[in-house]
Amino acid sequence: MYKRVLLKLSGEALSGEGGKGFSEKMLTYLVNEIQKIHSLNIKLGIVIGAGNIFRGKELKDFRIQMADQLGMLGTVINSLYLKNVFEKKGIKSIVVSPIVNLPSVMPLKYDFIEQYFEAGYIVLFGGGTSNPLFTTDTAAALRAIEMNADILVKATKVDGIYNKDPKLFEDAKKYDIITYEQAIKEQIKVMDTEAFSICEKNNLSILIINFFKEGNLLKAIEGENIGTKVNY
Ligand SMILES: Nc1ncnc2c1ncn2[C@@H]1O[C@H](COP(=O)(O)OP(=O)(O)OP(=O)(O)O)[C@@H](O)[C@H]1O
Numbered sequence: 001m002y003k004r005v006l007l008k009l010s011g012e013a014l015s016g017e018g019g020k021g022f023s024e025k026m027l028t029y030l031v032n033e034i035q036k037i038h039s040l041n042i043k044l045g046i047v048i049g050a051g052n053i054f055r056g057k058e059l060k061d062f063r064i065q066m067a068d069q070l071g072m073l074g075t076v077i078n079s080l081y082l083k084n085v086f087e088k089k090g091i092k093s094i095v096v097s098p099i100v101n102l103p104s105v106m107p108l109k110y111d112f113i114e115q116y117f118e119a120g121y122i123v124l125f126g127g128g129t130s131n132p133l134f135t136t137d138t139a140a141a142l143r144a145i146e147m148n149a150d151i152l153v154k155a156t157k158v159d160g161i162y163n164k165d166p167k168l169f170e171d172a173k174k175y176d177i178i179t180y181e182q183a184i185k186e187q188i189k190v191m192d193t194e195a196f197s198i199c200e201k202n203n204l205s206i207l208i209i210n211f212f213k214e215g216n217l218l219k220a221i222e223g224e225n226i227g228t229k230v231n232y
């Protein structure tokens with residue numbers, strides 16, 4: 001079983017696939033899935049995207065730097081939203097971000113992160129990498145290394161990596177395991193190349209799983225071979 005986990009969630013985990021905003025049904029599902037792994041006493045960090053609010057590239061009339069800043073703020077909004085949802089269910093969490101100074105957001109300080117984990121908090125890393133031109137996949141890779149995670153789990157809307165986009169090609173074939181070298185060479189689009197590259201350099205594997213299938217997250221943390229594992 002993995003003991004230190006960085007979980008990358010799509011913003012759509014809050015809205016439902018393809019949706020915007022926040023869905024009560026999805027939030028209930030999300031909390032139930034998190035509760036299953038939180039009870040295992042693991043050190044859990046979460047990076048959440050903002051596809052349910054803004055993705056920079058969706059704001060066509062904006063300069064990309066401006067659009068990306070809105071996207072990054074969206075990830076802080078999602079993190080705070082999630083903190084509140086967790087709180088109502090008795091799950092302790094803390095929002096950490098290098099980009100905003102708000103009473104409920106703590107600055108990113110490595111020494112404190114360990115203390116939050118020791119005190120049983122889930123750490124919600126908001127604000128992406130703090131730089132435009134990136135996405136939360138890259139932020140997840142950075143935070144995973146910084147928290148010394150033993151796995152980065154990307155919980156998304158496909159059940160793993162295929163030789164081509166399974167949402168577009170019915171005959172796409174799934175990989176159970178793939179190396180970073182192969183993923184980068186084949187230009188696999190399920191995750192940013194920057195994220196692959198950071199994890200490869202730091203000897204951290206990634207697990208891609210379908211978030212929308214009940215029980216998947218728990219199975220992945222317990223080491224069951226679901227989804228696709230990207231190995232260095
Ligand atoms: N070779 C591939 N194998 C698997 N999925 C692929 C592949 N190529 C492209 N994809 C697409 O990648 C998508 C997952 O990545 P995407 O960045 O959209 O999600 P996310 O990171 O979970 O969301 P967010 O942008 O909200 O953080 C899937 O919907 C899938 O269609």
Ligand SMILES: O=c1ccn([C@@H]2O[C@H](COP(=O)(O)O)[C@@H](O)[C@H]2O)c(=O)[nH]1
Pocket residue numbers: 010011048049050051054055056057067068069070071072074075127128129130131132133134135136137138139
């Ligand atoms: O490091 C980062 C992370 C994110 N952004 C912007 O935020 C949105 C939302 O993140 P997703 O990973 O797409 O859900 C992203 O599209 C970027 O616009 C960023 O600029 N830098």
